Amino acid sequence: MEKRLIYHFINDDELLRISHKIKEREKKTTGKICVTIREHRHFPNRGKSVKELAQAEFLRLGIGKTRDKTAILIFILLEGRQFYILTDSGIKEKVFQNTWDEIKEEMQTMFINGEFCKGILHGIDKAGDVLTHLFPTKPDNTNEISDKIQIED
DSSP states (O other): OOOGGGGGGGOOOHHHHHHHHHHHHTTTBEEEEEEOOOOOOOOOGTTTHHHHHHHHHHHHHTTTGSSSSOHHHHHEEETEEEEEEEEOOOHHHTOOOOHHHHHHHHHHHHHHHTOOHHHHHHHHHHHHHHHOOOOHHOOOOEEEEEEEESSEE
């Protein structure tokens, strides 16, 4: 049996560490952090950019339905070795795109150096810093989105 593509980049323990990091960072903010790792670009999506795939995933998971519109999706396409950071409207109103571009560049450097898990954890930490600063937790804060990484074939 052929090993899944994801296991060329990351192992189960690291996936668990990433989920725990999301949970830890979300305790300090009303913002939500989601990570999707897709192994392949499916045939109907061949002509779509990684940004368009991230937008479709954002809608599919209902990420845009959070109360404060303060969710972030880190969407990773392994087959094309591409990724995109997509933010909801509440974040876009307060954070310039260049902030996310800088975080993406830092993550990309780690990915290039073979530090896939470290890159994702770094992106979550940096996003968490932004969210904690601008959208601190509230007494009625709930976990509206699963902290589990979405893994798709």
